[in-house]
Amino acid sequence: MEKDFQSFFTTNFPKVKNFARRLLKSDEDAEDVAQDVFCKLWQQPEIWQTPNDKLDGYIFVATRNIILNMFKHQRIEQDYQADFAENAILCEIIEDDQVLKNIYYKELLMILRLALAKMPERRRVIFEASRFQGLSYKDIAEKFGVSIRTVEHQVYLALIDLKKILLFLIFLLASLSSTLFLVVFKV
Numbered sequence: 001m002e003k004d005f006q007s008f009f010t011t012n013f014p015k016v017k018n019f020a021r022r023l024l025k026s027d028e029d030a031e032d033v034a035q036d037v038f039c040k041l042w043q044q045p046e047i048w049q050t051p052n053d054k055l056d057g058y059i060f061v062a063t064r065n066i067i068l069n070m071f072k073h074q075r076i077e078q079d080y081q082a083d084f085a086e087n088a089i090l091c092e093i094i095e096d097d098q099v100l101k102n103i104y105y106k107e108l109l110m111i112l113r114l115a116l117a118k119m120p121e122r123r124r125v126i127f128e129a130s131r132f133q134g135l136s137y138k139d140i141a142e143k144f145g146v147s148i149r150t151v152e153h154q155v156y157l158a159l160i161d162l163k164k165i166l167l168f169l170i171f172l173l174a175s176l177s178s179t180l181f182l183v184v185f186k187v
Contacts, residue, residue, distance in 0.1 A: 001045060001049075004048075004049060005041075005045070005048065008041075012038075012056075012059060013038060016033075016034040016037055016038070016059055016060070016063050017030050017031060017034040018030075020033040020034055020063055020067060023064070023067050024067060029070075033063060033070065034063070037059065037063050037066060040062065111165065111169065115165050116128065116158075118161075119161060122154065123154045123157055123158050124158070125144070126140055126146075126151055126154040126155060126158070127155055127158035127159075129143065129144075130151070130155050131155075137151045137152055137155075
């Protein structure tokens with residue numbers, strides 16, 4: 001039996017290896033696949049011991065299937081590695097409090113800028129003069145030629161707008177935090 005298989009192997013191994021090489025574009029991988037095919041055939045002597053016209057077809061189909069399984073395994077492994085790397089980054093970010101604080105700070109600044117951009121120009125300019133330039137209500141009133149009461153009212157309306165956005169963001173963050181927790185920790 002061993003001698004028969006050796007003869008079968010010697011005759012067919014180069015064909016199988018060349019077929020695998022054309023599909024894989026790698027001599028080493030082709031060699032491995034061909035060896036896998038013949039290992040499986042060794043375990044099924046009824047296939048290769050019986051003279052059969054379809055034996056070549058069977059060998060090449062088996063080779064193709066092993067290659068497809070190899071590709072599938074590689075894709076699953078790559079997906080797993082990508083998921084693992086993504087989760088590692090998320091965990092690292094979550095663990096690094098300073099990174100989170102910087103991200104939150106930048107996001108809040110961006111949201112503040114967007115919120116201010118949506119405000120009527122007069123309200124935005126008065127609010128920015130009050131909060132970012134540190135001007136008093138009296139100085140702002142003089143600068144824009146409006147009453148102090150108008151300045152107070154515009155700052156008040158701007159703060160109400162910002163509080164509405166902040167409440168929405170708190171609600172959104174709470175719902176995202178629970179979702180992020182579920183994703184990261186696969187609960």
